Amino acid sequence: MFEVPITLTNKKFAQRRKLKYQYINHISKRFDKVVKKTNTTDSLPTPENSAAENNDEDYDDDVEEQQNDENGDCARSIRQQTKRRRERHWKSVVGELYSGTETESDSQEEDEQEYDDQNTRLKETSIDEERKFWKKYEKPEKSFEVWQTVSSQNKVPINKQKMTYHKFRKIEKTSLRRMEIPLLHCTKENKLYFQLLAKGLEPLQTPTSAVRNYQARHIITLTNLLHLNVSRHNWPLAYKIFATLIRIPNVQIKSIWGIGVEILNNMPNSSSSLDFLQWMCQIYSSKSRFVQNINYRSVVPPFQTGSRTHSAKFAITYLWSSLITCQESLERTNINDKHYDTENDSLQELIERISDWVLTPPFMEDAEVWFIYASCHLLKADLLSRQFTNDNKNDDLVGLNKDIKINQVIKHIHYVKVFLQTCLEKGGFTVPNRLIENQLKNFESRLYEETQDIQEGEIVDDYGNTDNSSVENSFGDVYETNAEFLDTQLMDLSPEDNEKTENHYSDEDSSE
């Protein structure tokens, strides 16, 4: 009933897949040809036309075969190699007598050889067929399907070339004829399977329903129980099942990690879901490039693996959940506590960890990670700026101390803007920009609530400006500016600086 975390390999289903792809490739090749023809001639069929078509067909077939032969050159060399290997093998089996008996046993041997050869040939072509099919399509790594938003680029006029019954028969006929030979070597069941598939029916059986292997059965049962118990919130039992399941060899933990996280989250006396996620990140994070040429049949990339441009889902989940737990734990502790060390809390740790990921090679080039990075700083800025709000008023916030605190907030606000910008530059990620900007302005207004009541309105705008300037900054500059920000002396300058560009910003604002 549920997805099984192992790769079920089964001779029967492998053969079915082979047949299917073989047929699909034939039929699409045939279709291309027919469509091309109708496109070019684009006239009503006349007797001459159809006669020519028929000729064409034959001719095409020949050509096709020739092409096949050309394509199969390398395949043939492989075949010859296997032949030679087989000969050697037979020699060793027959022993020295081989040389003597060569002539007499030739015929028989040849037969067997041919049979074997055909088998291998079948195998080879089938591998090619499946790969050929997969090669045609872009393999997405973030989702299971390729998604596109409708835009002027992918809008095409409606395809009005109706697939008529006769046209389809024509396409189908040759392809079915071509399938006759591979079907000869199939089991009766698979033959039926193919014939029904070609008729448009769909299989009711799945590989899991046909499994007779005890271990695989065991895994299937466990998986079903696991999902059912998770859905019933029966966590202790689910925990046991999960623990049993992941200890079985060949079970891919990558495909059931989410359930593990959910179970650990809900187990009463375990804080280990984060540990588990961290462990997943350490073991399975990959920053290699995503290779389009691999079929990835056993491990499906979305939700399971990562690459340079796509951080694995468990890594993202890890970051988000640690950020959320950070926020929750910080919420509980009092920020105004004198012993509270703002530079060494769990949030700071998380920030450092992410900066490790994004700033050291191999760089994580996923926009979402940058967004999380920005969110961390957003949270930090919020926490720090809260010290200035009225209800949390702290008496030692005077003089130098206050300046330092203000600087800290400004620093983090700046970071948020920079990282958000990086996130946007990476592209492919939508962020509620305006919302965050408003929030940042809000934080800043907290800082100057008392001292600069008069200027409040301006300041809110000012720090909108910091955003703009930081956008223009390249990434390397950020650190410099940060260093400056840390210096309290420079702090006073920044509002003046910003005033210069204020008009520009408000213009932009109104235009939006």
Add this chain to the structure above:
Amino acid sequence: MSEGQLPGSDVLGSQLGVGVQGASLYCPRENYGTKKPQSWLRPVDDTLPTRGILDLHIVSKSVLCDTDIRYISDEKILQESDHDDDLITSDVDEEVDEVQNTSIVVDPVAPVVPKHVHFFKKVDVDNDPMFNVNCDTPVALQDYIPSDLLDNLNGASQKSAGSSRSRQDALFWDPTVANRMDTECVQTASDLRNYRDGTEIIVYASGKTNSLLNIAALTRQDTLHLNRHNNVTSIELHSPIKSIKIPKTSESIGRRSNLVGVVTENSFQIFRIESIHSRSSDVIITSSEPLYFVEIDDIQIADFAFNPWDLQQFAIIDIRGNWNIGMIPKNFNNKKAKLQLVDNLQGTIFDPEELSSWKKIEWFSQFQKIVVFDRSKMIEIDFINDWQAEVVQAKTWSDIRDYKRVNDKNGILLTSREIIIIGASEGDEAVRKLSWKHDLDPADTTLKMTLQVVRKSTRLLLLAFVYSMRHKHIYIHTFSQKKSGAFQSLGYSTVLEIPGGTLAGIEVISTMDQITENGDGDGDDGEEENDNHSSEFVTDFSIRLKDSSKIYHYTLSNASTPESSEKENIIVSDHTDWTTLFSSANSRERESIDALVSQIKMKEREHMSRIQALIGNESDHDEDKYLQDLGYRLSIATNELLQSWQATRDACIHNGSMSYSKLNNLVEDSNSFTSISEFSSLLDQFFQYYEDQDVTFIDFKRLLGLLLHEDVSDLDIFYNKLLQCWILVSPQAELYTKEVVKDIVWSLVSFEKPSLLEPIQKEITQSLGRPYQDIVDSWDMDDLNEEDESNEFNFDNQFSTTRFNGRSQFNLNSQSQIPTIKSSQNNGLARKKRILKTQSQKAAPLSQSTQNLSVLPDSMTPAFTLMQPPSSQISFVNDSQIRSSQRAKKKKKRIRGFG
């Protein structure tokens, strides 16, 4: 970007699944302690109570109707058709007569009787609609199908509609058979005029070939029932029905539809419900002329849809992907009741790579926009502005399974891996918004989905029921949509099992329109703004199981009030298999069930007491002393046994019985210790001691290795490994494991004294006749050589001088003999060569060899011996002189060549 919108990938939105976090947004609070408690905007809706909202349980279950029963208007069931050997008996379709088809019942036309036709005893021919000939419809040829054709069809599509023998483990199903049952609220013309709300109706297919279309009004009293008079209008369509659909209209046009679309095996037809009599529940129907597939290029229609903004427009798609927009005539009464396809509003999404005939067509966010699906594509089409765009391409890791329209803006796509909300962007284009990974078997092609919208005061709940023909579980996931329009997932899903019935899966689930919580019986609830209460809801659906004739109506609720749970218990227990089994049992069966139960209870008690005892053992016990004692007892018993073996040695030799023993035969009360490592060392000492005394023990560590599939150096390690696996299973795992390990040791370890066996072996060998001895020797030799040279009990030592010559001769004879046989069969050069070769070897007497040959065991195939002579000869020569392990290896290799 508007407020309340989640951050997320441009194209993909948020991707969620069990335990997966999506991109969230930090919303800092303005004033602390006053406003909303949560400070994150997450793709998972955490404003709802985390538990309980999906704790759906079945509140009531009732049979809506039975497709095996023909209901007619005069308040009684006419006849119940028998499953086995009765053709469908039914009356003339009265309703149809009234409305339009004034059918003349003529004498039955006797068809040409096919060969395999079965004659039934009680066929009421007059009643059979099969033999009605309607004057204004062409004679339906498809009624008289030759039986051999039927046989073919059965062979080809075992799952297709008409096949009578539906094997349970059938291989295939027809994806064009979409849903043969639909329930919906319809509003007829008179309803509209009188400002009446619609009537809920059910439309389903019935009959042996599913060719009978039934339409009936439903009434709602607590749950949904068939109308009081059991008044069902039936129409014989003369062709198996493949799919039935009642269109849902857009909210913006302010009315409901009154149409029913039906696809049969050879035509597409639309029925219009003219009126529903409020008292007698008579449904009056007019029908369009069927649109035969022959008229539209002879390709079967796979799916159809109605324009939610225009009741006159529909769209069809055939199994090759050709779609077409059509118009429905305003009036079906006159002669122009023909469905018209619009010539220039058509196109195709044909894909040669798509083998499945499953196709789907549905209207999207605008009047002129449709979305068209096959298993691997979703294409958005604007048929007025003439463009199409591929939105989804699912060629790689998933397939599209189903799509349902939610409202004018949104739809839900079910793929083999995810449930995805597709919404309309600002430009009214399809955009993926939120997805939930459902973890159902991706290879299951029969997954389908039904939606139920529950309108709460603060939000819209979107329940997706995912079901399959392969099992009876419904996977339910819920999305919530707040006023701002953003969708959130509930973060978890639930699985509901449909109790009772057969093992078969679910064919179709159908829900009514959306449920508005406040107006739906819970009027008092609507006043409360309590969050807990507002998350409670009641939902219902009608369900038809595969291979079952009954259509059930289920009501689900997540309310956790005690009364409802009580109610549920009663009802559920009424329907579980166990109770029905128990209640239907007679007194004798009851007795045996009772006996069984008491046995189980006894076993349970025994088990408990055993565990108690074990725990007791664990705590008190002088371990060292006990083990020491055990050692003594063990060695005493062993010594006794050895002596007895020695004493009865001659008798044993005489009988040919073997002397060996298992450890657990020696001592009793051997299990009352807890330290496995101590025990392990005791065993080691024991083995050591007796091995010095010429006793051989079984290599039980290797056996342990076989159990674990890895090398085990120590019993202790074995124990720990077992424990590691089993610790999860039970809190008492340690005890169990110890028990198991002890049991394994005591029952596995056995020993024997080889020196005692020797004479027996000798005796037996000598009792054999000479040629047999030779054979035995020749087989044994190799084995022993292979195994080890240094073995003291090697037979070679004893037999080497005396037997070896005999053996060698035998070998020589038999093997040099074979080529001559072969050479006599073959001819030519090879023969000469071989004879030469054999002669060059030591000449062999031919007389003995024939006899020896006949003695060769059957397992020794002639081909084997035929092929090997030269090489084996050579090796044999080597062997007789060097007799080394090398030779054994060589021989082994050669044999493997054949394996």
